[in-house]
Amino acid sequence: MANDTPLLELRDISKSFGSVQALVDVDFEVRPGEVMALVGDNGAGKSTLIKCIAGTHMADGGRILFEGHDVSIHGPKDAARLGIEVVYQDLALCDNLDVVQNMFLGREVNKLQVLNEAAMEEKTSSTLSTLAVTTIRSVRQTVATLSGGQRQSVAVARAVMWNSKVVILDEPTAALGVAQTEQVLALVRRLGEQGLGVVIISHNLHDVFETADRITVLRLGRNVGVYERRTTSQQAVVEAITAGRPIKVSGIPAEAPV
Amino acid sequence: MTTADVVGPGAAPPPVEEELATGLAGVWQRAWLNLRTGNLGPLPIIVGEVVVVILFGFTATNFFTAVNFVNLITQTAGTAMLAFGVVFVLLLGEIDLSIGYVAGIGALxxxxxxxxxxxxxVPGILAMVIAVAACAGIGLLQGSIIAFVGVPSFVVTLGGFLIWQGLILNVLEQRGTIIIQDRWINYTDSYLFSHAAGYLIAAIFTSLYPLSILYKTLVARGTTIAQQNWAAVGAKAAGIAVAAFGTVAICNHGRVISQLQGLPLAGVIVVLFFVLLTFLAKWTTFGRHVYAVGGNAEAARRAGISVPRIRVLVFMISGATAGIGGIIFAAQVNSVALTFPPGNLLLNAIASAVIGGVSLFGGRGEVRGALLGALLIGTLQNGLNTLSISNGWIYIVTGGVLLFAVTLDTFVVRLQKRSGR
Known part of the structure; x- marks a missing residue:
């Protein structure tokens, strides 16, 4: 399922805001077909790290490798060009538009500015069915009428529709009920099964252990460990989050996840 | 019509929509479903218009005449033009208070x-092109201050309201009334088509809707997209045909001192812009982005849409439509005087769009709403005029209708929310 060359690899990433060191020599990687969780307490540097990948922030130091090659990401467009898509917590959907319109927002299929609705509707339906999102009855209903889980599904589907290779999910289940959380976690697992590199940021260790193959723990802007989900326990991860000692993790994860 | 209200995470999933039958049965089923869930579309305002027409038909002796019908079209045309621009501005969740005096600048x-x-x-046609371009330029200026500097549109266009008013006062206080003699400019209001030409125009406009459906069907060929409901399409096409040919037939029936009347050019201009702007709003990427920015500007920005560019273009549209409306108003009286713009032009235009179901908070509404709203306000004011009722009462009634329409709309939105639409 997964192979050993990381899809996305960050080495020795540092970032400071004034005198505050948000990230210190942080390493991070995600392989194709793998769900990598990024956990840590508030202020651990998770969001800053994600923003460095997404191009919202520029790292002060360190290297970013994409499929083994050095890349520089200067803005969100660079990240999108590489195939990195971020689904933010607040989803960024337009409630007054329907599912199709949201999926193609800003990238509408058009000829001389005239929209091709049929092509967009068909692609939306096929993308949703590829991801086994079956609860949305009509792709022509407005997003305002969808449940929280359905909205999250639309946001994720939009991220993967553009031949993306790495999908980053920021707290995808933060505001969802039990059933809808299950719905979204299943979707996250399917993304991994389809060969994408998936990064999931979550405070909820239950969600993390439900979906992730590996878990990267940050504390106070430094790496404190990378864990195989199958060989670790929630307790070990909690200890790392709250009291882990900084270590270098490059090359440490020996076994590839199954 | 859909609600733009946020359904919070964890809200109940929408009720299962019944599968709709095809054919005529499907039409009734959908109509009933829409009625039950409060998805009324333009129905209330059309009903309102019919009620008003019947009411005045019985009470006012001069209302139900073909000549007055032609008058009604030319009187409404200018307001409808301004209201078209208002729709786009309101779709963004912005406001443009300057349009009344921008119309004045265009006329001047x-x-x-x-x-x-x-x-x-210069030749009249060139003069009109320059005037409309200048008004679009005013929109460019105001829109740039709003989009790039970040001053609220209310303030910028309030400033514009005073500035353009001041400019008009300065010129006209010195010059008095300027008479417009140019034939082409005056034609924008008073030109009447021959009877045959009127029917030809009706036929052309009637064909547009079936053609658009044909185009959609061709594009969707070979895909799995649901087919059109042909009975519903037929019903709507028939409705449009009746309205178009009926309008021309009544206009052609008019007679002023034994001279036959016909379809006024002003009406054709308005319907032409209605078609163009509906196309722009519903069929193009630009229109889609206008709705997106109005619905969630931050989402639009993250999707790569240039929000400032959309804002500036929308204010340019608003300026241009105001300019065109201003020219039509000036042509109505063949002059520009200190009394311009006539009546409560700005507020009538905004009220037209709002009565037509365009939300003040952005993202919800359609161009046709402006046309229907302007028609309702125009009919009311025309009818009250033929009853020789004072201006005070005309304002009071117009205000009452505005209040009623928006209250009804608020109820409808609540009903929609309850039924999960």
């Missing part, structure tokens, strides 16, 4: 440029 420019012996006289 054509009047000045057509003035014989002024040394800068």
């Amino acid at each position: 420019i054509v009047a000045e440029l057509q003035l014989p012996g002024s040394g800068h006289q």
